[in-house]
Amino acid sequence: MSQILEEVLTANAAYASSFDPGELPMPPARHFAILTCMDARLDPAKYAGLSEGDAHVIRNAGGRASDDAIRSLVISYKLLGTREWFVIHHTDCGMETFTDEVMRGLLASSLKTSSVDATGWHDSGDGPGSTEGNYIDWLTIGNNAASVIEDVSRIRDHPLVPNEIPIYGYIYDVRSGELVEVPDATRAGAARN
Numbered sequence: 001m002s003q004i005l006e007e008v009l010t011a012n013a014a015y016a017s018s019f020d021p022g023e024l025p026m027p028p029a030r031h032f033a034i035l036t037c038m039d040a041r042l043d044p045a046k047y048a049g050l051s052e053g054d055a056h057v058i059r060n061a062g063g064r065a066s067d068d069a070i071r072s073l074v075i076s077y078k079l080l081g082t083r084e085w086f087v088i089h090h091t092d093c094g095m096e097t098f099t100d101e102v103m104r105g106l107l108a109s110s111l112k113t114s115s116v117d118a119t120g121w122h123d124s125g126d127g128p129g130s131t132e133g134n135y136i137d138w139l140t141i142g143n144n145a146a147s148v149i150e151d152v153s154r155i156r157d158h159p160l161v162p163n164e165i166p167i168y169g170y171i172y173d174v175r176s177g178e179l180v181e182v183p184d185a186t187r188a189g190a191a192r193n
């Protein structure tokens, strides 16, 4: 068994042994959802004060409003009753360190893990790679505030998203732990009556 697998299963056994089975209902008790980045330094339960059963947390690389993130958000309100949404990107996001072109080149070169230094990303070249990366929009981030505005606006304008759900735009600061509002995003995401 891999060390990680063993660690995870041991941790789970400890968690389950003291688990309070209290019957939590499926719909989030506090009726909101957060779309945020998968970055390991972000813990939405801690930065937003969540307990089990409180809220939906949808995560992907960058916290971007991809079609699949919107799929989850639509299920979140339509079937599970959330009424307010947050889009939360963060400082020092890995998605700011490359472009589609860079990612496609790295993948075409090999499927090994690439390395990064001050001059950018480098691949081992120890192929084979694949050109399948050319068909994926990697949703990289050029400017953090702009990407929050773009994602909030895309969700706001989506035909499956009702006007009355407010969408708030924030950037989490990985150095201070603070959520910093992107006012233009929150404005763009305001409920429309």
Ligand SMILES: [Zn+2]
Pocket (backbone or CB within 6 Å): 037, 038, 039, 061, 062, 063, 090, 092, 093, 094, 095
């Ligand atoms: Zn990130």
